[in-house]
Every structure is written in C-alpha cells, then in structure tokens.
Amino acid sequence: LQSLLHLAGRKAKSPEAQGALRDASNRVAAMAAAQQVLYGTISARFFNARDFVSAVCGAAKQALPRDARMQCEADDVELPNDVAMPLALILNELVTNAAKHGADSRSGANVRVQLARRNGSFLLEVEDDGPGFDWASVRERSSGLRLVEGLAGQVRGTFRVTRTPHTRCTVQFPQGEST
Amino acid sequence: VTPKKSAAPSLVDHKLAVTRPRPRIVFSRDDTLGRASKTGEPTRLLIVEDDYLIGAQMAEALSDAGFEVVGIAASVDAALNLAKATSPRLAVMDIRLNDARDGIDAANELFARHRIRSVFATAHQSEEMQERAKPAKPLAWLPKPYSMMALVEIVKQAMLDLKKETT
Numbered sequence: 228l229q230s231l232l233h234l235a236g237r238k239a240k241s242p243e244a245q246g247a248l249r250d251a252s253n254r255v256a257a258m259a260a261a262q263q264v265l266y267g268t269i270s271a272r273f274f275n276a277r278d279f280v281s282a283v284c285g286a287a288k289q290a291l292p293r294d295a296r297m298q299c300e301a302d303d304v305e306l307p308n309d310v311a312m313p314l315a316l317i318l319n320e321l322v323t324n325a326a327k328h329g330a331d332s333r334s335g336a337n338v339r340v341q342l343a344r345r346n347g348s349f350l351l352e353v354e355d356d357g358p359g360f361d362w363a364s365v366r367e368r369s370s371g372l373r374l375v376e377g378l379a380g381q382v383r384g385t386f387r388v389t390r391t392p393h394t395r396c397t398v399q400f401p402q403g404e405s406t
Numbered sequence: 407v408t409p410k411k412s413a414a415p416s417l418v419d420h421k422l423a424v425t426r427p428r429p430r431i432v433f434s435r436d437d438t439l440g441r442a443s444k445t446g447e448p449t450r451l452l453i454v455e456d457d458y459l460i461g462a463q464m465a466e467a468l469s470d471a472g473f474e475v476v477g478i479a480a481s482v483d484a485a486l487n488l489a490k491a492t493s494p495r496l497a498v499m500d501i502r503l504n505d506a507r508d509g510i511d512a513a514n515e516l517f518a519r520h521r522i523r524s525v526f527a528t529a530h531q532s533e534e535m536q537e538r539a540k541p542a543k544p545l546a547w548l549p550k551p552y553s554m555m556a557l558v559e560i561v562k563q564a565m566l567d568l569k570k571e572t573t
Contacts, residue, residue, distance in 0.1 A: 309504070313458065377458040380480065381504075 229255045250371070253290045257319030260286035261311045273305035276349075280342050283315045287322040294335025295326045301342040306349065310400065313378040314351070320371045321353035321396050329355025329394060344402065351398045359390030448474040449565055452494040452522070454512055456480040456504040464498065467554035468561065481505040482512040489520050496545070496564060498557070501528040501535065510535060513542035525564050527552065
C-alpha cells in the first residue's frame with residue numbers, strides 16, 4: 228500500500244496532489260511500523276512503549292530532511308493495543324510538524340520525543356527549537372494537527388501546545404484499559 | 407472529480423463532541439431527501455462512531471450527499487448531549503463503542519428521550535442485538551464493512567421510510 232501511494236505521488240502532476248499522497252504514504256508507514264511492533268509482541272492486549280516509539284520515530288525519520296536530528300525516549304511501560312494506531316498517527320504527525328516548522332535557517336530541526344507515564348496517565352511530548360505557534364490561530368490551516376486533535380479524542384486524551392521555552396506539543400491520555 | 411473540501415471533520419470528543427459547521431455546498435440533485443432539501447434545509451444527521459478516521463470519512467460522504475452532519479459522537483453520553491443540543495432527524499449508530507455502554511443503549515435512549523431513530527452499523531448482527539434494539543425502532547441495519555456509497559444509499563432509504571411512516 229505504501230509503495231502504491233508513493234508511486235501515485237510520483238506520477239501526480241499537481242504539487243498539492245503530490246503533497247497529499249506523500250503525507251498519506253508517510254502516515255501508512257507510521258501505522259505499518261506500529262503494526263510490526265504489535266506482531267512482535269507476545270501479549271495480545273498490550274505492547275511496549277519503548278519499542279513502539281523507536282519503531283514509529285524510525286519510520287517518521289525516513290521522510291524528514293537529512294539534517295533533522297531526532298531524539299526519542301520512552302518509559303519501559305506497556306500500552307493497551309487499541310491506542311496503537313491512533314498514537315502512531317499522532318506521533319508521526321507531531322514529528323513531521325516539528326521537523327518542518329522547528330528548523331531554523333542555519334541548522335536542521337532538533338526534535339525531541341518523549342513518552343512517559345505520569346500519575347496514572349500517559350504523556351506524549353514532542354518538542355522542537357522553533358519559534359512556536361498558537362494552536363488556536365493555526366487550527367484552520369493545519370489539517371495534520373486537526374488530525375492529531377481528533378485522534379487524541381479517540382484515545383480519550385487531550386492535545387495541547389505550549390512554548391515555554393521550546394515549542395512543545397503534548398497529548399495526554401488516560402492509562403485505564405478501555406472497556 | 408470530487409469537490410474540494412475545505413471544512414475539516416469535526417472533533418471527536420468523548421464528553422463534548424463539537425458541533426460540525428454547516429457544509430458550505432449543499433447538493434439537492436434529487437428529491438430523495440424530500441421536502442426538507444427543496445426548501446434548502448438539509449436533513450440533520452448525528453453520527454455515533456468511536457473511530458475518528460471512520461467518523462470523519464462518514465461525515466464527509468454524508469455531507470457531500472446533501473445531509474447536514476450535526477456532529478460525531480464517540481460515546482453514549484456524547485451522543486445524548488449532541489442530540490439534545492442539535493436535534494438531528496436521524497442517527498447513524500455504530501454498535502461497538504469504546505464505552506461501557508454500546509450503540510444500542512444510545513439508540514434506545516435517543517428514541518426514548520427525543521424520538522430520534524437510528525440506522526445501525528455493525529460487523530456482528532445477531533438476534534440478541536435486534537431484540538435489544540427493538541425499543542429504538544431501527545430503520546435499517548448496515549453490515550460492516552460497508553462502502554461510503556452503501557452508507558449514503560441506506561441513509562437516503564431510511565429517510566424515505568421515515569417520511570412514509572410519518573405521512
């Protein structure tokens with residue numbers, strides 16, 4: 228599927244179509260990476276956060292400019308299976324966004340990813356050194372971040388953007404295994 | 407070529423589902439939507455679906471077909487709140503929700519409180535389900551997986567059936 232999208236993207240003539248197909252291809256790659264982690268997991272209900280973050284970040288990195296640096300950390304904890312796909316898409320979107328807007332003119336972007344368990348909930352943070360942005364004012368323009376917001380809702384979480392001192396996007400979602 | 411959409415799918419939120427803005431383009435090529443569409447007022451639909459991407463795709467397909475999607479609810483409570491706030495004519499109801507209660511509970515409540523009827527979408531239709539859903543007077547059952555075209559057709563048909571019943 229990913230190759231199909233990639234090929235279609237190369238054939239598409241308009242830049243918008245190329246962009247849309249490239250985004251779709253990258254999203255599929257992120258989900259495929261998450262799927263690999265689930266396949267490789269013995270438990271049928273949980274997967275390891277560390278394996279997951281490293282796999283999905285690895286997939287996302289391939290689509291980033293070469294000078295983008297990425298640092299991924301995750302607690303050695305287990306996450307319930309039903310958050311895997313939404314979380315993979317969220318992570319891919321946030322990393323792609325951070326690499327795109329978080330780069331200054333001299334050097335490539337510096338993206339930091341962390342997934343931690345805090346007081347009974349999970350916290351995914353993606354930080355970059357860019358100037359930051361106001362979520363409310365970019366909301367209409369950014370379909371990628373609206374996707375993050377919608378998917379955060381699906382895992383019963385909340386999406387926030389802060390810039391103190393760096394641009395930081397967080398998705399906090401409850402730990403409780405869903406019914 | 408499909409019309410380019412600028413409006414984004416609305417939020418899915420378990421407690422406070424956000425009302426979808428009215429679609430800017432409303433098609434009324436046929437009169438399957440009945441009198442409502444002729445006066446320029448599209449039929450209002452509520453989508454109850456806990457998968458954000460599927461919900462967004464459904465909303466898009468139904469809006470393109472001329473319906474007004476009042477919102478996408480991901481839980482029973484969100485569905486009830488949205489229904490109260492927006493008075494939809496019909497609900498498209500996913501049965502398995504990421505919630506302690508399911509879509510059948512939601513449909514039964516929607517009918518008991520607001521007389522809103524449902525079209526059910528499910529991968530596992532059983533007699534037990536049909537029995538439980540009787541109080542909601544289901545208009546149709548849509549087997550999963552379904553295409554967006556099938557969804558639109560079944561919703562249109564459900565609206566026709568509803569009109570026949572009420573006239």
